[in-house]
Amino acid sequence: MASTLAHAPSSSTHTVTNQPPPLTPYDASDDAALLEGLRREGAGWAEPDLRRLGALAGGEEAQEWAEQANRYEPELRTHDRYGNRIDEVEFHPSWHHLMRTAVAEGLAGAPWADDRPGAHVARIAGALVWGHTDAGHGCPTSMTYAAVPALRAQPDLAAVYEPLLTSRVYEPGLRPPAGKRGLLAGMGMTEKQGGSDVRTNTTTATPTAEPGVYTLRGHKWFTSAPMCDVFLVLAQAPGGLSCFLVPRVLPDGSRNTFRIQRLKDKLGNRSNASSEPEFDNTVAWLVGPEGRGVKTIIEMVNCTRLDCVMMSAALMRRTLVEAGHHVRHRVAFGAPLIDQPLMRNVLADLALESEAATTLTLRLAGAADRAVRADGDRESEAAFRRIATAVGKFWVTKRGPAFTAEALECLGGNGYVEDSGMPRHYREAPLLSIWEGSGNVNALDVLRALSREPATAEALFAELDAARGADARLDAAAARLRAGLGEASPVGARRLVELMALTLQASLLVRYAPPAVADAFCATRLGGDWGHSFGTLPAGADLDAILERSLPG
Structure with missing residues (x-):
């Protein structure tokens, strides 16, 4: 008896129905509350740029950057092939695309160099829109923005570093800060024994013969974005808990001691590297008076x-x-x-x-x-x-x-x-x-x-x-x-x-x-x-x- 199966109609079980089309491309700035607030708080002049950034954030390319930056997580390289300590973190190219855009759009330190009323509002609005991509890279841009007013407690250091922290140029890689066109800043506050209770910090700061220059010894528990160029760090000086500027690379081009023990295995925020750095005779510059670190x-x-x-x-x-x-x-x-x-x-x-x-x-x-x-x-x-x-x-x-x-x-x-x-x-x-x-x-x-x-x-x-x-x-x-x-x-x-x-x-x-x-x-x-x-x-x-x-x- 001949089989009839051969004459059965082709299967359609894999035809996709009742599924939404891709969201992208969309306009991430299409938000009435956002646009009204931008104008109300004095930054209506930034609306054209915000709308342009909204189209970019909701576009296929930027959304793919965000997905890849989280799928291909940063990797720690403690040593080079010859056994030299390098303490570098490698990121997927998509991370750098996200960072380059964020810095160029003024989402890092740029508002501090912008005299227009509403400049800081424009930055927040831009970050609300660009945040539709990836949250992890918002950490170094946020810390860079936040470092500027703290660094102003030491005017001589601010004169050197502020123009670079407020730059719209993203220039990754560890090199002497003065030789770069733009810098990123991080912070090192918490330690394993204290967390938010920073007054229990045990990292020590010892004065050197050079005024304002100290050496640090200790271990930080949660320091994000370790590939930033400079860090504001809390440590115990002779006069009490104090704030210090720690560059990854010293002015003479040598690497400052910043030993990354490991990267944190976090619940989320996977695109961003969070680390445990160890300081051992690490060179640092005092920011503000001793004992006034907090x-x-x-x-x-x-x-x-x-x-x-x-x-x-x-x-x-x-x-x-x-x-x-x-x-x-x-x-x-x-x-x-x-x-x-x-x-x-x-x-x-x-x-x-x-x-x-x-x-x-x-x-x-x-x-x-x-x-x-x-x-x-x-x-x-x-x-x-x-x-x-x-x-x-x-x-x-x-x-x-x-x-x-x-x-x-x-x-x-x-x-x-x-x-x-x-x-x-x-x-x-x-x-x-x-x-x-x-x-x-x-x-x-x-x-x-x-x-x-x-x-x-x-x-x-x-x-x-x-x-x-x-x-x-x-x-x-x-x-x-x-x-x-x-x-x-x-x-x-x-x-x-x-x-x-x-x-x-x-x-x-x-x-x-x-x-x-x-x-x-x-x-x-x-x-x-x-x-x-x-x-x-x-x-x-x-x-x-x-x-x-x-x-x-």
Whole structure:
């Protein structure tokens, strides 16, 4: 009997249907909250460059750079073929493409050499957009930016290094700093026995016969981007904990002792090398007075904390864009996911969180910009920056992991596989609440600011008062916050700082966001009409208006 199998129609089981097209290319700057905040905070002049960078960030080439920089991780080379100690880290070419673009676009130290009002806002906005690529290379650009104000505590060193740290030229490779066209800076604070408690540091600094020059001996526990040209390092000098400038290569061209013991095997941030360097007769230059190391380097920490807020906001926006794209093109139960009521609730809730994070980030950037300029707002903006940056660092970075997890879930199983990119973003998110002080450190820092610098509380409430009378729920929350300050204690620090963050975000949205956004945020985050997960907006929330504003395209 003849078989009929040979006459069966060809199989179509592998025809792909009901899958979204690639997201790329897309415009990473297509974000109303971002563009409005850019203009409001004094950097509207940067919008053309931001839009150009947005197209580049969402393009296929830059997205491929990001994927490759994380797939092909940096590798440590401690010795050359002859046995000489070299302590170099090799990166994939895609890392260098990302770095070269970031530095050229002014995302490292360039704003310190730009006199235009809003220059620091423009940098943060650019980083929010370029952050749609890879988060890891944001570490050396952030530290380079943050090193400049700290280095100014030693004017003679700043005169030599600041023009190179503010350059828009990326020039990798270990060479004498003065012979390069641009430099990158890192920092070495924490040690294995202390972590955030840097006053327990045991690295020693011994003065030499040359004034201002010391030799260091000790071991640092978590020093990222070890291929930077110079580092600001804390060490115990005869006069107490002090800040030092440590170059990888000395002026005579010889290698400074910077023995990299190993690279950290981290949860995320895989494209960026984080290391344990050992100092042994390492040459260093004193920055600021002996015994004032924390005060000197805190300027660097204040800057990098803002970048932690920014990076969390960038991750939120990036994963929201991915989730929104997926649900627009995916059909389930007879309708596109974007039309399913509960999915719309989830996306709208995520959109509220993303807009609140972006708006707060740009407000903090505006305060940082005005705090360094000689005008009438300088003192009040500096006080606001002091407390609000710590508040934002605590809250926005805490929201990041839950946000990225929910955005990943919008893609279902597709989001759980590596080639979607969502697992990489999810692994990245927890770092930002740890880097530059965990949640407890930042919550206690807010209490410290309130007790030691009364002007910070005045500046915070002046910001909240600007929205007084616009929403009863916000007014009630601000009243609770005022009452809570009188009972502030370490055990309740997180609760207090959380309320600060939510009232601050709400006040910004009430003043600057559309009514649908502000009303839904106040109803849920302040009014209690919210569940314990994303997607629990109340029935009266205008989901259509929120989503129309938030999703690109």
